[in-house]
Amino acid sequence: MTTECPAPHHEDDVVLLGHGAGGRLTAELLDTLVLPSLAGQEGPLEDAALLPGHPDLVVSTDSFVVHPLFFPGGDIGSLAVHGTVNDLAMRGAWPLALSVALIVEEGLPLPELRSVLQSLGKAAREAGVPVITGDTKVVDRGAVDKVFINTTGIGRRHPALRPSAALARPGDAVLLSGPIGLHGITVLSTREGLGFETGIASDSRPLHRLVRALAPLGAHVHTLRDPTRGGLAAALNEIARAARAAVEIDESALPVPEAVASACDLLGLDPLTVANEGCLVAFVGSAAADQALSALRTLPEGRSATRIGEVLPQGPGGRVTVRTLVGARRVVDMPLGEQLPRIC
DSSP: OOOOOOOOGGGGOOOOOOGGGHHHHHHHHHHIIIIIHTTSSSSOOOOEEEEETTEEEEEEEEEESSSSEETTEEHHHHHHHHHHHHHHTTTTEEEEEEEEEEEEEOOOOOHHHHHHHEEEEEEEHHHOOOOOOOEEEEEEETTTSSHHHHEEEEEOOOTTOOOOEEEGOOOOEEEEEESSHHHHHHHHHHHHHHHHGTOOOOOOOHHHHHHHHHGGGGGGEEEEEEOOHHHHHHHHHHHHHHHTEEEEEEGOOOOOHHHHHHHHHTOOOOGGSSSSSOOOOEEEOGGHHHHHHHHHHHHHTTTTTTEEEEEEESSSSSSSEEEESSSSSSEHHHOOSSSSSSOO
């Protein structure tokens, strides 16, 4: 009798949850499969794209599969509006219109769907952006988890703003508009019944008014990014690589709420990689950094804005480091895959 070892399973032959996490696996999927198949244009991947032939118009699309549908501070309906409005804002654009597409599971209670849609409509009205078109599909039980939402947004760029991930440059101040980790920990805790959600809530909110507050600084605003999937670590690595810049942040300056820090310590998570839905990171010329902070702090969503780091005058391009509380330096890597699945 002979035995044979089974053929090894190659994880690169199937799609993993991590391919949708916004980290290295996502980048590999885009580089090796998605972009070559679509003959995409070269250049940095941004949160939103310029509409060909209309350089003042910006378009972005996103799909939302968060579980659970409702959580402290938000739900899938408001999140679908905020996420797309924010992606437009990160290219310096004011939202003009949204489309909404629903994929609904057969058997979803109508009151639950009504609550989602009422929240979505309220969020759109508060953001000042009309929903002008959409689509609804119903699929068999088990084909989706209750409801998935896709939103596509069209925006018009502020004349003075032209931010891009590739424009970060040596000497830039790295600014953060608010605390990190709230959304990811809130959704995870609600999903798993961990109890942390009793003291925190998601930071889900629109950020386009913060960007408009920065508009008077014009060309001093080089890069804007909202650190959603993959958290601040992914956002900073994307910018560093696109701009071939060496970025350093100060751990003591990071606004991590105590409840988030405690949850991360207990769960073995790094707050830098936990998703956010209501803060932005801005790379601003050093001469305008104080003005930018003052502008952000004029609005409730930016009242906790702070300077967390800088782009170094020299150093390995594409690398992000953090000065730790004990004075050492460590490299902040791009997250590999999915720490917290179904987070947005």
